[in-house]
Ligand SMILES: Nc1ncnc2c1ncn2[C@@H]1O[C@H](COP(=O)(O)OP(=O)(O)OP(=O)(O)O)[C@@H](O)[C@H]1O
């Protein structure tokens with residue numbers, strides 16, 4: 001009889017299917033973990049941008065998390081788009097009330113298209129309320145600059161930003177280097193003691209919509225399966241890179257999605 005590890009994504013819906021809840025659930029499936037969702041917002045979105053957003057009411061977001069916690073249980077939890085302070089407060093309360101562990105926070109602020117997904121000025125709520133609850137936070141370069149109030153141009157800047165973010169309470173920090181210039185990209189993981197670098201060749205592709213969502217969902221799935229943080233990040237990077245390399249070429253006119261349908265159920 002098959003038993004599955006259980007994961008939830010607390011995030012926004014992307015109608016275009018490439019980022020947000022849709023990317024997360026596809027990624028969970030690739031890792032053969034049971035995927036659940038608490039949808040925080042409905043975005044009308046495609047590969048070129050976001051045209052409208054309807055935020056789900058904080059009570060309903062809380063309730064989605066409550067219902068799956070009480071009945072099904074959660075081994076690991078990914079958090080993506082949270083639209084404003086009221087939503088952040090509701091998610092905070094649910095995480096505490098249901099003692100949710102293995103929280104991976106992708107501090108989503110701005111989509112690749114430039115559209116704001118978190119209300120401007122509400123970044124501080126995300127930092128103050130949620131960072132201390134996180135097992136791992138996975139900012140990209142602009143998000144890290146905003147959270148740490150530093151500018152990032154070099155690897156040394158990345159390290160300084162990571163130390164600043166760590167001091168805000170998360171157990172571990174993964175700073176993604178996807179926005180850095182050059183032929184190689186380096187993500188840096190810090191566990192409070194050591195720094196670990198993950199470097200890969202940059203794939204020259206415009207189909208990178210949802211890379212951050214995919215990476216954090218893959219880390220969440222891998223943690224749920226019992227891997228150590230280092231192993232989970234290593235496996236998730238491998239999955240994301242392969243998904244970028246195999247991205248379909250006929251989906252939309254803008255930043256197209258990745259290819260999620262890779263079998264990582266045996267990769268431990
Ligand atoms: N062109 C690329 N080639 C190879 N790896 C990439 C590329 N772009 C991003 N990555 C990797 O994908 C992961 C996500 O990084 P990135 O910094 O792009 O996240 P993000 O900005 O949060 O993404 P998004 O906002 O689209 O969800 C990182 O591990 C990064 O190194």
Ligand SMILES: Cc1ncc(CO)c(N)n1
Nearest residue numbers: 012013014019020081111
């Ligand atoms: C719903 C949603 N979440 C996250 C992102 C970031 O890529 C996006 N574009 N849309």
